[in-house]
Amino acid sequence: MSTGATLERPHVLRPPTRPGVPALLLLHGTGDDEHGLLGVGEALSPGAALLSPRGMIDEAGLNRHFRRLREGVFDEDDLRRRADELAQFVEAATVEYDLQGPLYAVGYSNGANMAGGLLLTQPDVLAGAVLIAAVPPFSTPPAADLTGRRVLISNGERDAMATQDQTRSLAEQLSAAGAQVQVLTHPGGHQLVPEHLPAMQALVAGG
């Protein structure tokens, strides 16, 4: 993991009330902030430590985790930089808040793509991830060993921002890196659906 760890960004830390439960790293979507996924985190793993950083890119007043050149076209150099910064933030938070055990990311949309970028560039940070409305973060994924990492992709069949081809390609890239990948689809669009909550709960429970 990187050095130079710093906690200097807006974030929320909800301390755990159930010891031994894996902590969650919550990564919000474009235009949201560090409060946006707290309810989802609480629903997925009641009593888990919740670490929720704000994305530090300001795109015309909207928070994002990394820059994009236009909708659906990512600034991949910026994604690598921001993933490195996020890894440093997680490192600092782990010490400051005494976070124990494995860490699972739960990301929605831009936050899911950040989580994918973090997995592929900083494979030691996460034990796994729930990626909601996600696409491949890199056109050519970096070589990474994700053996033992568990990933759930929850995407919509009518999502113009995360098409079925992109869903397949993301799953293939993560599987090729060694991750254990489960893909769940629903008939809707760019959204979180309650039908997928049980599988998400099972993933972030670890074990």
Ligand code: MLT
């Ligand atoms: C992105 O990361 O840009 C997402 O796929 C779309 C969005 O956040 O609006």
